[in-house]
Amino acid sequence: MEHTLQILIRTEKICKIYPNGTFANKAIDFSVFEGEIHGLVGENGAGKTTLMKMLYGEEQPSSGRMLIEERPISFTSEFDAIRAGIGMVHQHFMLVPSLTAAENLVLGKEPKRPRTRTFDFEAAARTTQELSEHYNLPVIVRARVADLSVSMRQKLEILKALYRGARILILDEPTAVLTPQETEELFIELKALKNQGKTIIFISHKLKEIFNICDRVTVMRDGKLIATHNVEDIDVQQISNEMVGREVHFEVMHPATEPGEAVLNVRHLAFIDDFGIVKLKNVSFSLRKNEILGVVGVDGNGQTELVEILTGMGKALAGSVIAHGVEITNKGPYTVRRNRIAHIAEDRITIGTALSASIEQNLLADRYWQRQFSTKLGFLRSKEMTQHAAMLVHEYDIRCNSTQQPVGSLSGGNMQKVVIAREFSAQASILIVSQPTRGVDIGAIEYIHLKIMEMQSAGKAILLVSSDLQEVMALSDALIVMHQGEIVAYFPDATTVTDKELGLYMLGLKRQSEYEIRQVFNE
Amino acid sequence: MNSIKRFFIDRESLAPALVTLLAALFSLLVGIILIFIVSKNPLQSIHNFLLAPFLRSYNFYYLLIVMVPITFTGLALCIVYQLGYMSLIVDASLYSGAVVATVIGTQLSLPAGVHPAVAMLAAGIVGGLISLLPAILKIRWRANELVSSLMLNYVFYFLGSFVILYYLRDRNQTILSSVPFKKTFLLPRLVQNTQLHVGFLIAVAFVILVSIFMYRTRWGYEIRLTGANPRFAMYTGIPVTTVILYAHFISGFIGGVGGAVEMAGLYRAFIWQMNPSYAWDGVIVAMLARRNPKFVPLSAFFFAYLRVGADFMSRRGDVAFEFITLLQGLIILILASDRIVNYFKERQLKKHIMKNQGAA
Secondary structure: OOOOOOEEEEEEEEEEEOOOOOEEEEEEOOEEEOOOEEEEEEOOOOOHHHHHHHHOOOOOOOEEEEEEOOEEEOOOOHHHHHHOOEEEEOOOOOOOOOOEHHHHHHOOOOOEOOOOOOEOHHHHHHHHHHHHHHOOOOOOOOOEHHHOOHHHHHHHHHHHHHHOOOOEEEEEOHHHHOOHHHHHHHHHHHHHHHHOOOEEEEEOOOHHHHHHHOOEEEEEEOOEEEEEEEHHHOOHHHHHHHHHOOOOOOOOOOOOOOOOOEEEEEEEEEEEOOOOOEEEEEEEEEEEOOOEEEEEOOOOOOHHHHHHHHOOOOOOOEEEEEEOOEEOOOOOHHHHHHOOEEEEOOOHHHHHOOOOOEHHHHHHOOOOOOOOOEOOOOEEOHHHHHHHHHHHHHHOOOOOOOOOOEHHHOOHHHHHHHHHHHHHOOOOOEEEEEOOOOOOOHHHHHHHHHHHHHHHHOOOEEEEEOOOHHHHHHHOOEEEEEEOOEEEEEEOOHHHOOHHHHHHHHOOOOOOOHHHHHHHHOO | OHHHHHHHOOHHHHHHHHHHHHHHHHHHHHHHHHHHHHOOOHHHHHHHHHHHHHHOHHHHHHHHHHHHHHHHHHHHHHHHHHOOOOOOOHHHHHHHHHHHHHHHHHHOOOOOOHHHHHHHHHHHHHHHHHHHHHHHHHHHHOOOHHHHHHHHHHHHHHHHHHHHHHHOEOOOOOOOOEOOOOHHHOOOEOOOOOOOEOHHHHHHHHHHHHHHHHHHEHHHHHHHHHHHOHHHHHHOOOOHHHHHHHHHHHHHHHHHHHHHHHHHHHOOOOOOOOOOOHHHHHHHHHHHOOOOHHHHHHHHHHHHHHHHHHHHHHHHOOOOOOHHHHHHHHHHHHHHOHHHHHHHHHHHHHHHHHHHHOOO
């Protein structure tokens, strides 16, 4: 499509300093043409989300200004932005699960019956249906949001923005929660929206997607705008170099290793959550030494619960977890860790670290009691502790000023390195690795992948759970696919399967026979 | 010199230290303004208020005596605050500790020296056990520890009064009083002809012990990590429930000992007509000390200084003693306002960033 080359929205020398001192945006001159799909890429912490939040009125700039069609605008809240025709779909959906799709769509701007001035559900349903058809974004109008699939909720979010008169749509990493099939579908829909004259700002860190649908792309790094390119004029390598500020190597060198004996045996795990939803159903598998077993599935299909139970953070309803022949089911992390299991928690902010505690405390939290660090009488050997922490900081390349600095003051990538340094140096033989690179910058991702591989070569048994499908496929030797709390497929050799095929299992459209799945026992 | 500096100030805690100082100075300033409004002879009153401890040696020793119980409760609260708990049960621990000490001080016959020691140990254990209750209620049923501890404080206050009234009351006295303590129970005086007793040294010893415990032993380490993020602590294999229990026990133990020390040091019989509620003063002391035991003596001194000054001034002039509660309220208000701390932190940070990076 021909660009009209009319600037719709732009920022002028916009800066944002957060109260905690983060200089998130440094004099950004960002502009978007009318009717284009504009990609915004950058590592986590590069300032993409901050910039978008300012455009959407959720944050106010510290200095600089924003203009729509060359008229200066200033937003004090989202409401101003919505009025100005800007809509945003957040990574975490802002929907009310207990209400229907139609009710969610009109929420805050409800159609009323002319006489009684009461809420007119039929009108809402009609509007939703019309919008849905007009923009070709199918949703089940009368279903409760809680019953909708993730991709349908996303479509509803987009419709919601359109209903409020959005001309500019900001999508914050919309594909992070989707399967490959759903992603493709979304792209078709976004292109259709573009053809209807909408302007779309598309945030992503998956470069392939940018090339797939964007007209132009802006790269951010360290709070600065590095460059804006026409997508035709640039390639993946160039963009990623700009993102990271140096050469990046994508290829993961996967060592060829023979798996050893099974060290972790999981049998018939079952779990039902507080809302009565079955989260795990008869989950059984074995994890072998020298092996990376990847767990694949759309987020929310039981992976989180599985990891929680394996690591003692959650309690199974039934089933058993046996590590090195010792039963550790429901024994709690204290016992689990003393049975040589380390755990990279999926959420490093609320579980994986104590933000206000120092780097040293975070690194030693699982081993302060060892003789090496505390005497028989319980006194701490602070010199040894500081040395150990300094050694880990050095070995794992954690960028900080001092080991006494609070972990909360580190960037996401470095924070994750603290977690990884602790867990990988814990002398465990089983590693439960959950979302190791979520919200981590590319440079750190590369490094973390390397470390995981090193651990495998060192003979550890690794269970890898990640919502980044490419990551799991690249790193794992074998794969299991989870759907609605069940293992629906097992692939002994991860290299023989395509992401498309995995997608079919992830969506529950395909399912292996019991016999095939049972191969995961390796008996 | 350098190590002394490091002992008191590190960069990270500069902003809160500043705010603490500010709170103290500001409350003093407001106090002075109030005196000007209220008093007929403000200069004399201010003179009495600010210089009381230095005008008469009696006042100075009195100040040190006032410091003792609030040092104990301040220390006890430092521990639970570091754990991230808001329990005020140390009030009951101290009161019940005093009652237990009274029982032992009046009923048992032991040699001097051993007698108060036994009383302190028993009071400490009882105080520690009482302190466990709100923690258990929280762990087991998620009952808010602030509410349950406040309620339990009444329970143990009345239980203690009951014991004194029905079993230990001295019928010869017109006021409520227990039978007199045995001579062997009383703590010796530290300075002749003053009321300053050995309990002061015991309090100092506890400050040192608790500081070492919190910052030099693995148990203090566990408490601090659990307080920093309980889910993280559990995740890394710290036995969180155990930590919560022993932290509360130790905190209550300190409170209980505090009660026993008050009895053996200051009185000849249990004569508390009402609950002295040292826990509330302890809250201010712990907050002023920023939950760090090594600062407790400093903040207890400041607090006692306000007390003694106000007391002296009210007896010598026309400003009521109660005006001190106003100052206390002010201090708490300032210290509890995170925003004020953040304001200074943010300003520092922004300056720092602007200087280092420029505006790009």
